[in-house]
């Protein structure tokens with residue numbers, strides 16, 4: 074069987090360099106291009122890349138995806154910092170290139186995806202919920218893409234179950250003291266030297282607190298998810314949000 078021809082964009086970064094190693098080590102893939110800031114994306118077309126892995130910066134990702142989608146190169150995207158406006162632009166671009174698939178995965182970590190899955194299940198049983206995400210201080214965006222997605226998942230489950238807004242009697246607060254609000258859920262972002270990527274989802278009810286915590290101790294932990302996305306994205310044209318669509322999580 075022929076190998077999948079894979080390119081990595083952002084290849085010299087923390088995640089990109091890890092992705093280069095993972096693709097090189099995969100028996101069913103060939104790394105045909107590895108580009109960084111200042112390099113021409115034409116390397117992807119010249120090398121006939123079938124799938125591009127995008128791991129750059131919120132300001133760069135849309136331009137890189139526009140290039141790939143226009144040329145029918147599927148993309149597996151780890152870059153975060155997405156807004157509704159950017160998503161709408163990406164959907165428009167994909168509509169002009171039917172057959173091309175883009176996976177936006179705010180987190181490639183299997184445990185992180187399971188955290189969100191379990192949080193969806195827990196959401197309706199607790200009166201209160203808050204999210205604390207903790208990352209290295211070189212991270213460009215806050216809150217993390219994972220925290221935003223987690224808040225959306227929890228808020229959706231609470232709406233579907235008819236849960237009322239959560240209690241919060243705060244009337245006086247220093248700006249930022251209650252974090253950012255994502256879909257009604259408070260999200261707090263910590264940036265601390267020594268950390269990689271961590272998240273706690275705190276559920277509270279009278280007399281009990283239930284915490285779901287995920288810790289990524291290194292970036293190699295994201296690579297099984299990156300490789301899964303590369304293997305599967307060609308089967309799924311259009312926009313896919315979340316690696317869970319390629320995993321059988323059951324109920």
Ligand SMILES: NC(=O)C1=CN([C@@H]2O[C@H](COP(=O)(O)OP(=O)(O)OC[C@H]3O[C@@H](n4cnc5c(N)ncnc54)[C@H](OP(=O)(O)O)[C@@H]3O)[C@@H](O)[C@H]2O)C=CC1
Nearest residue numbers: 083085086087088109110129133151152153178179180181
């Ligand atoms: N989905 C997931 O599981 C994960 C997602 N991420 C996300 O991945 C992204 C990258 O994170 P990380 O690797 O830590 O960041 P880094 O800053 O280490 O890497 C980003 C790389 O992209 C390069 N770059 C910037 N602009 C361009 C461009 N226009 N074209 C090509 N390369 C470019 C940077 O170059 P230069 O250094 O010159 O600026 C840098 O080498 C972030 O958005 C982060 O949130 C991170 C971890 C896991």
Ligand SMILES: O=C(O)C1=N[C@H](C(=O)O)C[C@H](O)C1
Nearest residue numbers: 153179180212217218219270
């Ligand atoms: O920048 C990072 O490091 C990470 N970014 C992703 C995010 O914003 O959720 C995934 C993971 O948390 C690591």
